[in-house]
Amino acid sequence: MSWTNLATNGRILVVDDAMENIQILHQALRGEHDVLFALSGEKALELAHQQLPDLILLDAMMPGMDGYAACAALKASAETHDIPVIFVTALSQPEDETRALEAGAVDFISKPFNVAVVRARVRTQLTIKRQADALRELTLTDALTGVANRRSFNNTLENEWRRCARSGAALALIMIDVDHFKRYNDLYGHQAGDHCLQRLCAAMARCASRPQDLLARFGGEEFILLLPEEELAGASVVAQRLLDEVRATALPHAASPTSPLVTVSMGLAATLPRAGLDTGELIRTADALLYRAKHTGRNRFCFDGHD
Numbered sequence: 001m002s003w004t005n006l007a008t009n010g011r012i013l014v015v016d017d018a019m020e021n022i023q024i025l026h027q028a029l030r031g032e033h034d035v036l037f038a039l040s041g042e043k044a045l046e047l048a049h050q051q052l053p054d055l056i057l058l059d060a061m062m063p064g065m066d067g068y069a070a071c072a073a074l075k076a077s078a079e080t081h082d083i084p085v086i087f088v089t090a091l092s093q094p095e096d097e098t099r100a101l102e103a104g105a106v107d108f109i110s111k112p113f114n115v116a117v118v119r120a121r122v123r124t125q126l127t128i129k130r131q132a133d134a135l136r137e138l139t140l141t142d143a144l145t146g147v148a149n150r151r152s153f154n155n156t157l158e159n160e161w162r163r164c165a166r167s168g169a170a171l172a173l174i175m176i177d178v179d180h181f182k183r184y185n186d187l188y189g190h191q192a193g194d195h196c197l198q199r200l201c202a203a204m205a206r207c208a209s210r211p212q213d214l215l216a217r218f219g220g221e222e223f224i225l226l227l228p229e230e231e232l233a234g235a236s237v238v239a240q241r242l243l244d245e246v247r248a249t250a251l252p253h254a255a256s257p258t259s260p261l262v263t264v265s266m267g268l269a270a271t272l273p274r275a276g277l278d279t280g281e282l283i284r285t286a287d288a289l290l291y292r293a294k295h296t297g298r299n300r301f302c303f304d305g306h307d
C-alpha cells in the first residue's frame with residue numbers, strides 16, 4: 001500500500017435495513033472503494049468476519065440486532081475489533097451520538113446524508129485505519145528479517161497458550177540458534193551475516209505452514225518457532241524439515257568446524273497448557289535443550305527423551 005493512496009481502494013461494508021440507503025451509499029462510494037452490503041446486524045457480523053472490511057458504515061436503528069448491539073459485538077471479537085465503525089443514522093440528538101461513540105464507533109453521520117461528506121469521512125477514517133495498521137505491523141515485525149519480533153511472539157504465545165488451554169490441545173516450541181555465527185561474521189563481514197539471517201528466515205518460514213504457526217526472531221541469531229496444537233512428535237518432524245531446508249539453502253560457512261555450510265541447532269519442548277501455568281517454563285526447557293544440542297555436536301535438535 002503506497003502512502004499516497006491510503007484514502008482509497010478500501011473494502012467498505014455498508015449496513016442498513018433499507019435498500020434505498022444502501023443504493024445511495026453504494027453509488028457514493030463505488031468509484032473509490034469496493035463496497036459490500038448487509039441488510040441486518042446479524043448478516044453484518046457474518047460478513048465482517050468473512051471479509052474483514054477496512055471500514056463499516058452502520059445504521060443505528062434496524063429490526064433484530066440494532067447498530068449498537070452489532071457494534072458492541074464487533075468490538076468484542078479479536079478478529080473484528082480493529083475495524084472502524086461509522087454510525088449512519090436519522091437520530092440526531094447529542095445522546096444518540098454519544099451512545100454510538102460509547103459503543104465503539106469512530107464517527108457519526110446524520111441522515112439524510114450529504115454524499116460529499118460521507119465520502120470525505122470515509123477517506124479520513126480509512127487513512128487513520130491504514131496508518132494504525134502500518135504502525136502495528138512495524139511494532140510487531142523484525143526489521144532485518146521481516147519475521148515476527150519478540151514482542152509479537154510474546155503476545156501470540158499468551159493468546160495461543162490460552163486458546164490451547166481452553167481446547168485441551170498441546171503447544172510446542174522450537175528454539176533455533178545459528179551455529180558458529182560469530183565466526184561467520186568475522187570471516188564474511190557483518191553485512192553478509194545480515195544477508196545470511198535473511199536467507200535462513202526465508203528457508204525456515206517454509207517449514208511451518210499452518211496459519212497458527214509463528215516464526216519469530218528471539219534475539220541476535222536466535223529464532224523461535226511456535227507450533228500451537230502440536231506435540232513433541234509433530235515438532236520433531238518440523239525440526240527435521242528445518243535441518244533439511246537449511247542444508248538445502250547451502251550457505252557456505254568456511255569457518256565452521258561443524259560443516260562447510262551454515263547449520264542450526266535446536267531445542268524442542270511441548271506441553272499441555274493450563275491456566276495459571278507459566279509460559280516461561282516452556283521457553284526455559286527449549287533453551288536448555290538447545291544448549292544440549294550445541295554441546296553434543298550442533299547441526300541437530302534435542303528434546304527430552306531424544307538426543
Ligand SMILES: Nc1nc2c(ncn2[C@@H]2O[C@H](COP(=O)(O)OP(=O)(O)OP(=O)(O)O)[C@@H](O)[C@H]2O)c(=O)[nH]1
Binds near residue numbers: 185
Ligand atoms: N550480522 C549479524 N550478526 C548478528 C546479528 N545479531 C547477532 N549477531 C552475531 O551473532 C553472533 C553470535 O555469537 P555467539 O553467541 O558467540 O554464538 P555463535 O558464534 O553462533 O556460536 P554457537 O551458538 O555456540 O554455535 C555474535 O557475533 C553477534 O554479533 C545480526 O543481526 N546481524
